[in-house]
Amino acid sequence: MGIRVEGTPNPNAMKFTTDKLIFEGTNSVSVMPGNTSDYEILNDLMNLEEVDNVFGYQNFITVNKQFDAEWDNLNPKVLEVFEKHNY
16 A cells, blocks of 8 residues: 655645545546535545645545645544544
């Protein structure tokens, strides 16, 4: 098991890639503030205070943080959610 964390061109977004399939099929899934998803991992990520929105496709989730949040504080919380869901 492993999670690869990568930066994106957007400094407010980080890509978390797993070696397991999270989302079946060819559709992407996104959750914006105030919305929920059929996927508990996305709902758990959205419940983190510093997360603004999430986007997932097959084996990765991109997390967009709130503007004033710091990745040094948020990354461990995001990784805890992945671990909770056995990724």
